[in-house]
Amino acid sequence: MTRSKAALIGVGSLKPVRRTEGETTLGMLARVSALALADAGLEKDAIDGLLVGPQVGETPQHVPATVSEYLGLQPTMSNVVDLGGASGPGMIWRAAAAIEAGMCETVLCVIGNHRNPEAPRSPNRNPIREFDVPFGASGANISYALLKQAHMARYGSTDEDFALIAHWARANAQRNPDAIFHGQPASVEDVLASPLVASPLRLFEIVMPVAGAEAVILTSAARAKSLCARAVHLLGAGEKITHRAVSQAPDLTSGPLKPSMARAFAQSGLTVRDMSLLSLYDCYTIMVATTLEDSGICPPGGFGAFMRAHDFGPEGDWPLNTHGGQLGYGQPDLAGGMTHVTEAVRQLRGTAQGRQIRDPRFALVTGNGATMSEAVALVLGADA
Amino acid sequence: MIDLATLSVPGPTETELTKPFWAAAAEGRLLIQRCEDCGRAVFYPREICPHCWSSRLVWADASGRGRLKSFSTIHKPGHPGWQPAAPYTVGLVELEEGPTMLSFILTGPDAPRVGQALVMQPTDIGGRVLPAFKIDNDNQKGDQS
Numbered sequence: 228m229t230r231s232k233a234a235l236i237g238v239g240s241l242k243p244v245r246r247t248e249g250e251t252t253l254g255m256l257a258r259v260s261a262l263a264l265a266d267a268g269l270e271k272d273a274i275d276g277l278l279v280g281p282q283v284g285e286t287p288q289h290v291p292a293t294v295s296e297y298l299g300l301q302p303t304m305s306n307v308v309d310l311g312g313a314s315g316p317g318m319i320w321r322a323a324a325a326i327e328a329g330m331c332e333t334v335l336c337v338i339g340n341h342r343n344p345e346a347p348r349s350p351n352r353n354p355i356r357e358f359d360v361p362f363g364a365s366g367a368n369i370s371y372a373l374l375k376q377a378h379m380a381r382y383g384s385t386d387e388d389f390a391l392i393a394h395w396a397r398a399n400a401q402r403n404p405d406a407i408f409h410g411q412p413a414s415v416e417d418v419l420a421s422p423l424v425a426s427p428l429r430l431f432e433i434v435m436p437v438a439g440a441e442a443v444i445l446t447s448a449a450r451a452k453s454l455c456a457r458a459v460h461l462l463g464a465g466e467k468i469t470h471r472a473v474s475q476a477p478d479l480t481s482g483p484l485k486p487s488m489a490r491a492f493a494q495s496g497l498t499v500r501d502m503s504l505l506s507l508y509d510c511y512t513i514m515v516a517t518t519l520e521d522s523g524i525c526p527p528g529g530f531g532a533f534m535r536a537h538d539f540g541p542e543g544d545w546p547l548n549t550h551g552g553q554l555g556y557g558q559p560d561l562a563g564g565m566t567h568v569t570e571a572v573r574q575l576r577g578t579a580q581g582r583q584i585r586d587p588r589f590a591l592v593t594g595n596g597a598t599m600s601e602a603v604a605l606v607l608g609a610d611a
Numbered sequence: 612m613i614d615l616a617t618l619s620v621p622g623p624t625e626t627e628l629t630k631p632f633w634a635a636a637a638e639g640r641l642l643i644q645r646c647e648d649c650g651r652a653v654f655y656p657r658e659i660c661p662h663c664w665s666s667r668l669v670w671a672d673a674s675g676r677g678r679l680k681s682f683s684t685i686h687k688p689g690h691p692g693w694q695p696a697a698p699y700t701v702g703l704v705e706l707e708e709g710p711t712m713l714s715f716i717l718t719g720p721d722a723p724r725v726g727q728a729l730v731m732q733p734t735d736i737g738g739r740v741l742p743a744f745k746i747d748n749d750n751q752k753g754d755q756s
């Protein structure tokens with residue numbers, strides 16, 4: 228097997244909720260960190276590296292120091308990873324690189340958010356605010372609607388093709404009691420009957436915002452072995468950032484995940500056909516469609532035929548987002564991307580209770596931020 | 612469609628650098644930057660050319676013609692001030708000069724189609740004249756689908 232870049236030895240997740248009362252993001256980060264630490268079977272003083280998201284709500288700056296202090300850590304390596312929905316996967320290879328560089332031995336990657344819908348949004352002075360918002364384009368829905376429309380115009384893909392992605396996410400969410408849509412499956416017809424939000428995007432093709440937090444602990448493969456930890460290995464990674472606003476995207480029907488996945492596969496010596504699990508970032512149905520095509524598992528424009536030809540459940544021939552994806556699990560803001568990592572770890576070590584895939588060996592994990600702008604791909608492997 | 616001029620919506624957050632763009636827009640012109648070193652057009656306005664990093668950027672009137680790369684008709688706006696206008700359409704406009712900008716698309720009785728020719732139409736949105744676009748019926752090529 229390919230050399231392990233690092234071992235993922237502990238994961239933690241807070242059950243997503245629609246809103247929190249009186250919770251702080253710091254408090255939620257602390258709770259999920261404790262879950263990951265217990266899962267890893269470590270004492271907290273073993274942690275000497277810390278990677279955090281770009282915002283902890285009440286603290287816009289000095290985030291690593293604030294989180295370190297709150298957790299009683301004194302890391303010898305810490306940083307903010309600011310890649311939107313790709314932040315979680317982006318932490319994983321950075322943790323491995325920091326360990327490899329000799330800066331630390333065991334890294335806590337933690338990301339999450341409280342959610343009080345009345346909280347004011349911070350003032351925004353970026354080019355999107357100046358050049359998109361005045362024309363009536365506020366928020367991510369419009370950007371992904373433009374991407375979906377471009378795909379439909381170029382390839383003749385249909386609303387039914389996209390609805391299959393949302394349908395499978397909801398179907399898999401029925402196997403995960405923590406998912407926000409547990410108990411609420413959706414047929415293709417249900418997806419097509421959901422209201423138009425920004426044509427051609429319908430409500431069920433869009434993630435539900437929730438509060439939540441996710442944490443992962445990594446250490447070197449050698450140390451994981453000496454700890455007798457239940458390890459999952461990072462075998463390859465790729466990253467690419469191409470733009471911020473959708474108007475500046477170099478391509479509307481293929482994204483930076485394409486070269487990111489190519490690099491991750493090249494590093495691992497594996498191909499997408501070797502994967503036992505596809506854990507693909509799914510803020511919107513179009514994101515999964517484009518990622519499938521960019522992965523090479525189906526040709527450009529071919530995702531609809533691919534969706535019709537396979538079973539994407541845990542027992543299916545192509546398990547996809549077995550935790551429900553964010554379309555079924557809910558999107559805990561920036562932690563949403565990390566759910567694709569924690570689910571892959573649980574599947575690859577055989578602890579995905581009630582939804583375990585058969586013969587788990589390798590997983591493709593993707594993260595995506597902004598408007599198909601920020602991409603991270605990971606190839607993870609089960610302990611040999 | 613309601614009168615867009617009556618909307619109470621966020622306007623441009625102009626900076627010293629971008630003032631000429633918005634001042635021209637108020638006069639019904641589309642003013643973009645062009646790089647004197649590499650010759651390429653630049654949108655949105657920047658301090659340096661994103662293609663070659665030259666600082667020799669000059670303002671030049673764009674033709675106002677473009678092509679619809681994609682569009683969305685918005686039923687649930689991201690900003691509440693736009694609710695009275697919903698459903699309305701925004702699109703990605705590939706300018707004849709090369710760059711792409713997002714803009715408001717003035718639609719007729721037919722749904723817009725990706726690939727259609729567009730022409731700039733100065734439009735009062737929330738009390739400011741902005742460079743919106745409309746379908747350019749005089750310049751449609753044979754097959755735009």
Ligand SMILES: [Zn+2]
Binds near residue numbers: 665
């Ligand atoms: Zn230039």
